[in-house]
Structure formats: C-alpha cells, structure tokens
Amino acid sequence: MRTILAAGVLAFALAPSASAAPFNLGNFVWHDANTNGIRDAGEPGVPGVTVQLVTADRKQILAQATTNASGGYSVAGEGPGAFRLRVLPPPGWQITRMDFGADDTEDSDVHPYGPDFRYTEPLAVAPNLISNTSLDVGLVQPTTTAPVGNLVWNDADGDGVQDGGEPGIAGVQVELWDAPKTTRLAVTTTSLLGIYAFDAPAPGLVRVRVIPPAGMEHTPKGAGEAATGSDVWAYGPDRSFSDPFHLGVCCGTTAIDAGLVQPVSPVQVGNRVWLDADADGIQDAGEAGVAGVVVELWDAARTQRLDTDVTDANGVYAVTGAVPGGFRLRVVAPGGHQYAPADAGGDDTVDSDVDGTSADAGWSHPFFLGSNVISVTNRDAGLVLPAALANVGNQLWLDLDYDGVREAGETSVQGATVELWDASMRELVDTDVTDANGVYWVEALVPGAYRVRVPLAADSGIAFTRKDAGADDLVDSDLHPWGAEHGFSAVIRLGSNVISSSSHDAGLLPQAVPEPAALGAIAALLALCCAGRRARG
Incomplete structure (x- = not known):
C-alpha cells in the first residue's frame, strides 16, 4: 500500500480574471394567498425578504x-459553477409547496421542509449563462x-390497517409540528376512544407526531387504503411523524x-x-458458512437491541423477538471481511439481506x-474476504x-490528494497524489466494493x-x-478477477474562468499549494 508522507488538498482560491x-x-x-403553490393574478410580492447565493x-x-x-430580487455571482439560492422568510411566514403545477415560471422553487429546507435544488451555471x-x-x-x-388505535395484528374490533388507545401524547420539524405548535392527548384534535394554524404545511407509550411501537405506514392505514413513520429520520400535509384557508383534515x-x-x-467467494451476493454450492460472527436483532428504529447470537460452525444463527412488530438485523463483519452485494438475483432464500454500501452497512x-408469524428463516448475509490487489x-x-467532459486542451490538476474508501464511506483504504498529468493510482483488495474521493x-x-x-x-x-x-x-465493485479499473475521473471547476495565458500559472499554483510526496510501503 502507498503511504503519503505529505499531501495537501485543493485549498486555493483563484482570483477573478477578465474571463470570469x-x-x-x-x-x-x-x-401565495390561496396556498396553491402557483403565483396567481393579484397575489402580491413580499418586500424585505433576504435571498442568498450559496x-x-x-x-x-x-x-x-x-x-x-414588489417582491423582486436579483443576486449576482461569477461562474461557471454549481450554486443554490437560500431564502429566509420573515417571522410568521412559511414557504409554500414546491414545484406545483406544470409552469416553472409560476411555481415556487424552494424546499419548504426536509434536508434542503429553505434552499433551491443545485443550479448548474455554464460559462455562457448571463441570467436566470x-x-x-x-x-x-x-x-x-x-x-x-383523528385516531390512534391498537393494531393488534400489527398489519398497519384498522380492522374491526381494534380499539382506540386513550392517553397517547400527540403533537402538532411545522413541516420542517423546527417548531412544536401544539400538544394534546387522545380521548378514551383514541381520538385527538387540534386547531392548527392555516394556511400552511404541518405534521403530526405520535409518541408511543412505553412498551408499544408504531406499525407500518401506508399499508392498505388511505382511510384505514397508519400515517406515521415507524422508523427512519421521520420516525413518529406523519408526512407534511397542506392546510388551506377553508378546511383541514381529520384523517x-x-x-x-x-x-x-x-x-x-x-x-x-456465508463466505461469498465470488462476491456475487448469491449463495452458491460449496460456499461455506462463517463461524463466530455476531448477529443482532434490533427494533426497526434501531433504538433498542433485542437479542444477540453468534453463528455456529455452519454459519447458522437464530435470534428471538416479539410480534407483532418491526425489526432490523445487524451483522458485525469480522476483521478483514466486507459485505457482499445485497438483494442480488431473484431468489430471496439465497441472496444477502444486509446492506454493505452506505451508512447502513451491516444492517438489513x-x-x-x-x-401469526412464528419463525423467519431467510435472513442471510454474505461476507467477502479480499485476497488480491487491484489498481x-x-x-x-x-x-x-463546465460540460462535464474532459477535452483536448483542458489542464490536468497536479498535486491533488485522491482517496480510496470502502463502499460505506467509513474506512479510508489508500491515498495517492496526482502527478504532472493529473493521474493517480490507489490500490484495493479484491473482491470488494469501494468509492473514490477527492x-x-x-x-x-x-x-x-x-x-x-x-x-x-x-x-x-x-x-x-x-x-x-x-x-x-x-x-x-471489483471482482476477484479484476487487476485494474482506470475510468474514475474527476473534473474540477474554478469559480472564475481563467484566461488561456493563465493556465500555466494555475498549474504552477496547484503544484505549489497542493504538493505532496509519496512513498511506497
């Protein structure tokens, strides 16, 4: 493996030039007075709103x-590049629904909630763009x-559907929140029949949050018909919350x-x-079980570990939970092992059910x-033991x-650090620094799954x-x-037969476009700011 003795990152800024x-x-x-997400005739502008270019x-x-x-604004920048707009509503105002209707010149282009709350989608600005x-x-x-x-009920069979005879639950705390989950607007508890009610501020976007009593958990969201299903998430970042829903000036919802x-x-x-020798994510004849692997059973929200087992000599395990309910499995890969691809092929009895390529690596x-379920015996996990090197x-x-394509005459970037990570982006595997031609090489054990990072x-x-x-x-x-x-x-993904994979490029975009005469100076600046020395270990 290569060891980097000194390396920089691209920590330089190019001054604007005549060609910016x-x-x-x-x-x-x-x-948006009628809250329909479309700018209608007679709807006025809002003065004094801050809009930022980021x-x-x-x-x-x-x-x-x-x-x-009049509500008009204009922000100036220098391209090419990738940008967003951020809008800061005045106190008491909310952002209306986004991308509603078919006319992009009359809709709203900013996220009203979620991870991009108050931001537009990224905007690609080409060198020839003057105005948008x-x-x-x-x-x-x-x-x-x-x-x-409306109703919080005891879903006795855990199917996420209100069946006859399933009663409401009294005394459950229910909260009303704004759509981005930044402000709790109201709190109540369910009646003897499991009913709750709010007078919610309207118009606007809101959510409901339901807090399960001790010993209870949410059933699946979206099962069955809308009128009889559960509308609250049982797991994930929105656990215990409904999706945002819109309230108009005329009416609310009791559903x-x-x-x-x-x-x-x-x-x-x-x-x-099992040990997936060919890293295809499928249990093939002759592929042996892996003994001594820790397997854990968790609730669906990953807030509580319910049981633990260790695989036997054949790789078999069994963990116990209580139904009805939602679950996840976690498989702790032994040192040196990676996870095989999940859900390969069409047969769930012979594939791997554990993710290996994201922040959920190791989890089903x-x-x-x-x-009515007594036993489930199709939750498998494939492991890969890399044994050879590939470039x-x-x-x-x-x-x-800014066309995303490497063309003749475009300058290579020298002295930039390039990293190889595992597929879940948790472990740094190898590092290199680009040479005078912008070329890098990092080494990976195969079979395995990886990502390149700059x-x-x-x-x-x-x-x-x-x-x-x-x-x-x-x-x-x-x-x-x-x-x-x-x-x-x-x-x-690199199979055991791969020696080299050489199609992983990165195009970089300075915020200002340099003149052709400045390209040599930029290359020299790159080398000066980002110089690194490498040695083979």
Whole structure:
C-alpha cells in the first residue's frame, strides 16, 4: 500500500480574471394567498425578504439581496459553477409547496421542509449563462385555524390497517409540528376512544407526531387504503411523524391516524452467514458458512437491541423477538471481511439481506412481522474476504467549459490528494497524489466494493463539475458534485478477477474562468499549494 508522507488538498482560491463569467439569478418572492403553490393574478410580492447565493454544498454564502417593494430580487455571482439560492422568510411566514403545477415560471422553487429546507435544488451555471429569472418563492402567512385530527388505535395484528374490533388507545401524547420539524405548535392527548384534535394554524404545511407509550411501537405506514392505514413513520429520520400535509384557508383534515402495537408473542429470526467467494451476493454450492460472527436483532428504529447470537460452525444463527412488530438485523463483519452485494438475483432464500454500501452497512432493511408469524428463516448475509490487489485510478482535470467532459486542451490538476474508501464511506483504504498529468493510482483488495474521493477544502473556491455527462465513461467526471456523497464516486465493485479499473475521473471547476495565458500559472499554483510526496510501503 502507498503511504503519503505529505499531501495537501485543493485549498486555493483563484482570483477573478477578465474571463470570469458574471451572471444574475432572480425573480420574485410572492404571497401565495390561496396556498396553491402557483403565483396567481393579484397575489402580491413580499418586500424585505433576504435571498442568498450559496455554493451547491451549502458551505459558503457568496452574495445576498433583499426583495424590493414588489417582491423582486436579483443576486449576482461569477461562474461557471454549481450554486443554490437560500431564502429566509420573515417571522410568521412559511414557504409554500414546491414545484406545483406544470409552469416553472409560476411555481415556487424552494424546499419548504426536509434536508434542503429553505434552499433551491443545485443550479448548474455554464460559462455562457448571463441570467436566470425563473427562480421564484411563494410564502404563506397563517391567518386562521383549521381542524386536524383523528385516531390512534391498537393494531393488534400489527398489519398497519384498522380492522374491526381494534380499539382506540386513550392517553397517547400527540403533537402538532411545522413541516420542517423546527417548531412544536401544539400538544394534546387522545380521548378514551383514541381520538385527538387540534386547531392548527392555516394556511400552511404541518405534521403530526405520535409518541408511543412505553412498551408499544408504531406499525407500518401506508399499508392498505388511505382511510384505514397508519400515517406515521415507524422508523427512519421521520420516525413518529406523519408526512407534511397542506392546510388551506377553508378546511383541514381529520384523517391522520396512527397504529400502535404491543408485541406479545415470541418469534425466531435467522438463517446463515456465508463466505461469498465470488462476491456475487448469491449463495452458491460449496460456499461455506462463517463461524463466530455476531448477529443482532434490533427494533426497526434501531433504538433498542433485542437479542444477540453468534453463528455456529455452519454459519447458522437464530435470534428471538416479539410480534407483532418491526425489526432490523445487524451483522458485525469480522476483521478483514466486507459485505457482499445485497438483494442480488431473484431468489430471496439465497441472496444477502444486509446492506454493505452506505451508512447502513451491516444492517438489513426494516421488516415487519405479524402476530401469526412464528419463525423467519431467510435472513442471510454474505461476507467477502479480499485476497488480491487491484489498481483503481485515473485523472483529475480543470473543466473550463463546465460540460462535464474532459477535452483536448483542458489542464490536468497536479498535486491533488485522491482517496480510496470502502463502499460505506467509513474506512479510508489508500491515498495517492496526482502527478504532472493529473493521474493517480490507489490500490484495493479484491473482491470488494469501494468509492473514490477527492477532498476539497471548504474555502478552496473549487467545485466539482457535473457527474456522468455525455455517453463516454472514459472522459466524464465520476464524483458527486453535491449532496450527502459530495466528493465521492458511486460504489465501484471489483471482482476477484479484476487487476485494474482506470475510468474514475474527476473534473474540477474554478469559480472564475481563467484566461488561456493563465493556465500555466494555475498549474504552477496547484503544484505549489497542493504538493505532496509519496512513498511506497
């Protein structure tokens, strides 16, 4: 493996030059009086609203403006690059629904909730863009109230559907929240019949949150028909919350129900952990079980470990829970092992059910078992033991025309750090520094699953170009330019027969476009700022 003795990251900023490409983004912030997400005739602008231009990764504010008396705004920047707009509503205002209707010039373009709350989607600004005046934002100001409610019931069979004879549950705490889950608006408890009700501020977007009593948990969301199903998430980031729903000026909703269950009957979950010699995610004849692997049973929300077992000499395990209820399995891979691909092929009895390529590495997907289930024996996990080395690489370059394609004459990036990570983005495997041609090589054990990463400093003034542009994977950029996987490639799967994989490139985009005469100076600056020395260990 290579050991980096000294290496920098792309922590430089290019000064604007005569060839920088100025642009303007804008248009209008308006009062969406009827809350339909569309700017209708007669709906006025909202003055005094702050609108900011930020980098696509949301780490740096580049410029800002305030809407004028008519609600108009314009922010200026320098491209090419990837950017977002951020809107800060005045106190008492909410953002209306996003991308409603078919006309992008009349809708609202900002997320009203979620991880991108108050932001637009990333905007790719090409060198030839002068202005984009289709970026509007609708705001809503609650002025009245609307009814919200309905039922929390005992879902005795855990199927997520209100069946005859399943009673309401009294005394359950129910809360009303705004859509982004930043403010709790009201609290109540269910009646003797399991009914709850709020007078919610309207118009606007809100959520309901249901707090399960001790010993109870949520049943599956979205089972059966809308009128009889549970509307509250049983796991994930929105656990115990409903999806956001819209309240108009005329009416509310009395259809937000929640099923709760108290597990009472034992259930056994199992089957086998095996060594997937060919890393195809399928149990083939002759592939042996792996002994001594820890397997854990958790609730679906991963808040409580319910049981633990260790695989026997044949790789078999069994853990016990209580039904009805929701669960996840966790398989703890022994040192040196990786997870095989999950859900390969069409036969669930011979595939691997444990994820290995994300933040959920080692976990199964949530699964729900009803009160009539005694045993489940198709939860398997494939492990891979890498045994040979393969090279992964190719090239970093400056994508001066921001088309996402490496073309003749575009400058290579020397002295940039490139990292190889495991597929779950948890473990750094190898590191290299690009040479004078922008080329890098990192080494990976095969079979296995990996990702390439190029780390960029937050104040570098550098962004990644668009990913997977064009039809030729040999000359495009393969790193995510924004989002949770910013700077990482997609998962790269290497079989045991792979010696080299050399199509993993990255296009970098300076915030200012340099003149051709400055390209040599930029390359020298890159080498100066990001120089690294490497030695083979």
